[in-house]
Amino acid sequence: MSTANTDTASKAAAFSTTATVLLVDDEPVSRLSMVARLKRMGLRVLEASNGKEGLAILRRERPDLTILDWVMPEMDGPTVCEQVRQDPDIHSSQLILMTSHDQPEQIAEGLARGADDFLSKSASKQEILARVQSGLRAASLVRNIESTRDQLRIKQAELEGELQSAASYVRSLLPAAGPVAPGIHMSWTYRPSLALGGDLFNCSSWDEHSITFYILDASGHGVSPALRAASLSTFLRADNLRHYMDDSDPARMMAEANRQYPLTEDGSYFTLWIGSFDRRTGQLRYTTAGHGGALIHRQNETVEWLTHSQLPLGFESDTQYKSSAIQVTDGDRVILMSDGIYEAPASTGELWGTTRLEATLMAHRSAPLGEALPALMAEAERWNGSSVFPDDAALLGLEFRL
């Protein structure tokens, strides 16, 4: 054997597992010659004598590299390339098209129709070796990328599953529907954003004559704000807050929450609105830390936003909070909402806004609360153009029958 043979054999040994090459050529003499050459390179060789047969073998065997003659009966080389590129199962296959050295315009056509590389029928041994090796290298790279992509998809699905699981947990913290206390009826709607957020609300009795309710928003997206929101909502349970105070004073509650939930290391914080209603006085006291989503929609149809300017939780540990107070009368509705609702963007980027929100509320004033809130949400969705908002959309309504 000549030195050329040992040369090619040692180069072939560079492949850790035996690569497979499919050769498609209708002419038996040149096919025999090329098959022998490829085998001498240490490769496993499959053969086909026309394009149709070649394509069938390619689909079945998934060779690392396919070498195609240009002119063939049944289906020519370029057509095989086109067929391969259109088939999602095999479209990343490595394809070398054999050209005649006297037809350079074949290169442009070959590339356009899907070939990766070219081999002239009159190429030297060295060139054949080089192009085949180059093709096998590319095929190996593609296989790596596809394998990594497949693993990523699995990981992605797992992560989605975990996000779903976290979302379910957050949802389980929402209050049960129905009357929260005699004469006070609660209704709510909750639309989490596509990327899990951290909006939560709740409403419960403090004692036989008071109820407390709140809405919170943990900054950011993903599992972290959801976890943080769950933590704060647990802290805000009446049975926990009673360790800190006897009176359901929203300002005191806010101060405690502020002390317990400073800014996190990565700068995450909460906005929070807390209200406390005492049926003996008919008074609603409230305070806010950066959360503007609270209003009272009176029986006489006026809308008043229940907010004042205040930093979110966690910025200064010794903040003194002030609470405001209003009188609630029979038939009034207090509605808490995520800013994701009045900040719902249209496709143009314009926000829905509080004016449009108020108009919608007024339009549904005579409808029961359980219909008015979904109608409000539906209107925001129509504006947004989708039922999924960029942020969570939480909506809690209380109707007072006193």
Place this chain on the structure above:
Amino acid sequence: MSAADAFNLAEALAHVDEDAELFLTLAEVFVEQAPVDMAATQAAVDAGDAEAVSRAAHRLKGAIMQFSAPRAYEAAKELEALGRAGTLDRAASVCGNVDRELQQLLAALRAYIESGSAA
């Protein structure tokens, strides 16, 4: 015109990395297949089918290429070009050249096979 003229044995053997057994196989296949391909080429020329002429001549050319036989190769290449260009007025004459050169190549290869020259 000697057998040695029709094809260059040394070059042809080098093309198959000195595998004389393989070369013998190639020669045997060619000796059987080439007359069939030649007949098909002639038929395409007679029918005036330019595309068929181009395809048939291309096929012959590819096989001839394995034997380092420049005259036969050039003749087949010329016929293929005529077929591709669609201008068949000289096709009959060029086809005659192909046939003549091919017969010489075949004769030389048959002689080679018969002489049992497997190294």
